[in-house]
Amino acid sequence: MLSKSIFKILAKLNKIIIPRYSKKDLNRLSKIDQALIAYRYWVTKNSLD
Incomplete structure (x- = not known):
């Protein structure tokens, strides 16, 4: 399993790079x-654990 700090970095990158689908x-x-969602x-789930 990847470490929590790697998931936190991935979550920040996702927020910048991947578009939002909330609406x-x-x-x-x-x-x-x-698949992107x-x-x-x-990534978000694993960064919060």
């Missing part, structure tokens, strides 16, 4: 956009 309908997103969720 979009999640059911109408493409598979790539859904899943990746952001995984």
